[in-house]
Amino acid sequence: MRLAAYGLICVLLMFADQRGNWLEGVRGTLQAIAYPIKIALYSPIQAWYSLGELLAERAALQRENSALKETVAKLQIEAMRRADLELQNTRLRNLNETTADVAERTLPARIVAEEFSRLRRRVTVDQGSNVGVYVGQTVVADGGIVGQTMRVGRRSSEIILLTDPEHAIPVEIQRTGVRTVAIGTGRTNLLNLPSLPLQSDIVEGDLLVSSGLGGIFPTGYPVAIVTRVVKSNSSLLAQVEARSVARINATRHVALIWFKENHTAAPWTETKSP
Amino acid sequence: MMYRLRLEGRWRIGLSLALGVLLQLLPLPAALAALRPPFAILMVLFWALMAPRLAGIGSGFAVGLALDVYRGSVLGQHALAASILAYVIGRQHLLLRTKPLFEQALLVGAALLGYEALIWLIEGWLGQIRGDWTRWLGALVGAIVWPLLARLPTGRLPERT
Numbered sequence: 067m068r069l070a071a072y073g074l075i076c077v078l079l080m081f082a083d084q085r086g087n088w089l090e091g092v093r094g095t096l097q098a099i100a101y102p103i104k105i106a107l108y109s110p111i112q113a114w115y116s117l118g119e120l121l122a123e124r125a126a127l128q129r130e131n132s133a134l135k136e137t138v139a140k141l142q143i144e145a146m147r148r149a150d151l152e153l154q155n156t157r158l159r160n161l162n163e164t165t166a167d168v169a170e171r172t173l174p175a176r177i178v179a180e181e182f183s184r185l186r187r188r189v190t191v192d193q194g195s196n197v198g199v200y201v202g203q204t205v206v207a208d209g210g211i212v213g214q215t216m217r218v219g220r221r222s223s224e225i226i227l228l229t230d231p232e233h234a235i236p237v238e239i240q241r242t243g244v245r246t247v248a249i250g251t252g253r254t255n256l257l258n259l260p261s262l263p264l265q266s267d268i269v270e271g272d273l274l275v276s277s278g279l280g281g282i283f284p285t286g287y288p289v290a291i292v293t294r295v296v297k298s299n300s301s302l303l304a305q306v307e308a309r310s311v312a313r314i315n316a317t318r319h320v321a322l323i324w325f326k327e328n329h330t331a332a333p334w335t336e337t338k339s340p
Numbered sequence: 341m342m343y344r345l346r347l348e349g350r351w352r353i354g355l356s357l358a359l360g361v362l363l364q365l366l367p368l369p370a371a372l373a374a375l376r377p378p379f380a381i382l383m384v385l386f387w388a389l390m391a392p393r394l395a396g397i398g399s400g401f402a403v404g405l406a407l408d409v410y411r412g413s414v415l416g417q418h419a420l421a422a423s424i425l426a427y428v429i430g431r432q433h434l435l436l437r438t439k440p441l442f443e444q445a446l447l448v449g450a451a452l453l454g455y456e457a458l459i460w461l462i463e464g465w466l467g468q469i470r471g472d473w474t475r476w477l478g479a480l481v482g483a484i485v486w487p488l489l490a491r492l493p494t495g496r497l498p499e500r501t
Contacts, residue, residue: 069427072401076423079416084466096409104410107366179367181411184472188412217412224412232468 094195097219104179104190104222115318169284171324173197175205178222182315184252187230189213191320194221199322202282204333207320210288210311211235211276215322225320228257228289228310237289238277242267245277248290248308254315257290259306264297266304274308281333284325345498346394352495353395357383361406374474377482380407381455382489384426385448389437390494392430400426414466421458425451441487449483 083093175191193199195218203215205225213227226233229250237248237259244266248257262268272292278285290308297304314320325332360383368376380403387395404419411418429436429451436444456479463469 068397069423072397072423073420076401076404076416076420079419080414080462080466083415093409093415100410103362103365107362111367183370185469 093217094219097217098194098221101219101222108179169323170326172206173199173322173324175223175320175322177318177320182254185231187227187233187250187252188216189225189227189314189320190222191225191322192222193322194219194223196220198324199223204283204287204323204325205320206287206312206323207314208312208317210290211283212310212312212314212320214282227314229253229255229314235283235289236277236279237274239268239292240273240275242272244268245279248274251307255310255313257308257310259292259308260303262304262306264302264304268292268295268304268306270295273311278333284323284333342498345496349391349394349495349497353387353391353399357387357395357399357403359383361403361410364407365410374477375481376478377485378452378455378478381422381425381452382448382482382486384422385429385451386489386492388426388429389433391497392433394497395426396430397423397426400424413463414468417459417462417466420462421455424458425455441490444490445483445486448486449479452479452482455479 173193175193177189178192179190181188191205199215199218201215201218204211205213205215211228213225213230213233215223216226217224227250228235228248229252231250231252233250234247236245238245244262246259246262248259251258257274259268259274270292273288274290274292276283276285276287276289288311290310292306292308294307295304296306357380360380363379364376364381367373384395384400384403387399400422401419404417404422405415407413407418407422408415436447439447453476456475460469460475
């Protein structure tokens with residue numbers, strides 16, 4: 067009898083959680099309660115990382131420093147060129163704003179927990195609805211898109227990464243402008259482009275940028291670089307693999323983005339007037 | 341007197357269940373995590389066996405719900421499986437207690453397999469299966485550690501038969 071009662075509660079919970087948003091508030095509260103526990107459980111790992119950083123050898127640091135200086139010098143030169151190119155580009159496209167301006171506000175967030183397996187690629191970050199984070203928000207890191215927010219708690223949010231097998235992002239091959247969809251593989255930093263026909267023009271090294279369709283992601287942000295193209299006669303589709311630009315396993319910081327609603331590069335939504 | 345014993349028993353049960361949940365959720369490298377016994381579920385089993393009148397379906401439900409919230413799985417799936425497990429074990433506790441430890445371990449392994457299969461079924465039904473074949477290792481490891489776990493002291497309980 068009691069089992070039946072508890073079982074009924076469970077089934078109702080599952081139904082409500084799966085089929086509607088009635089439980090969002092409840093889950094948010096529960097997540098807020100679970101958050102400190104999560105932090106506490108992950109603290110030994112965090113401590114281990116910071117200890118490792120403390121003990122990093124002086125020589126290694128010096129080496130890294132000189133390498134970084136070199137990179138900065140190189141980047142400065144490139145940046146000078148880039149400023150010029152961007153100016154040209156802007157003139158050419160006759161746009162008053164560049165894509166970079168599409169972000170109205172960015173918010174840095176720290177990864178506090180990760181869940182990496184072949185079937186799930188999720189991370190939890192330390193920002194939540196109390197600072198305005200919303201479900202389906204674009205998350206970037208390290209020069210590219212890494213994913214979107216999936217569940218938002220009061221002080222933390224769960225992010226589904228591009229590499230999660232349940233995730234798909236509309237992309238565009240930058241070189242040719244062909245649009246397709248990149249799906250997660252469950253493997254570190256690897257994406258799959260399952261819907262390109264054999265004769266499509268795609269080669270290794272092509273950059274995939276977000277196409278802005280679908281209403282979640284903005285236009286023109288780097289997503290992945292094609293690493294493998296296999297065209298075999300036994301299938302009608304090309305097998306294309308791409309490596310995400312942002313390497314989520316190598317960073318502990320991400321940024322959440324808010325967009326200017328009426329910008330040309332903002333995520334397209336049906337309610338937005340052209 | 342009886343009342344005090346009940347209260348103390350409840351405290352012990354609550355704390356050990358919480359400890360079990362923490363142990364089960366403690367992040368470990370993937371290779372180790374696959375070999376970790378499902379502590380929280382083992383604790384539910386343990387108390388359902390030792391004190392079925394203090395810790396029954398309700399404790400299974402609470403532990404399962406905690407797992408659901410923490411893992412971000414659909415609310416209620418672990419709760420349902422753990423409730424059913426606690427119920428079955430609670431129903432058979434007298435029979436199970438008299439079995440030799442080896443036989444108990446086998447039965448616990450079977451119960452854990454059943455639990456995992458239930459979760460797997462629910463996940464499949466909801467269309468979001470997670471974890472690979474290593475998930476089934478938990479039942480094996482759980483059965484192996486059961487003889488140790490079964491010797492844990494329960495403290496004084498009001499219903500010792």
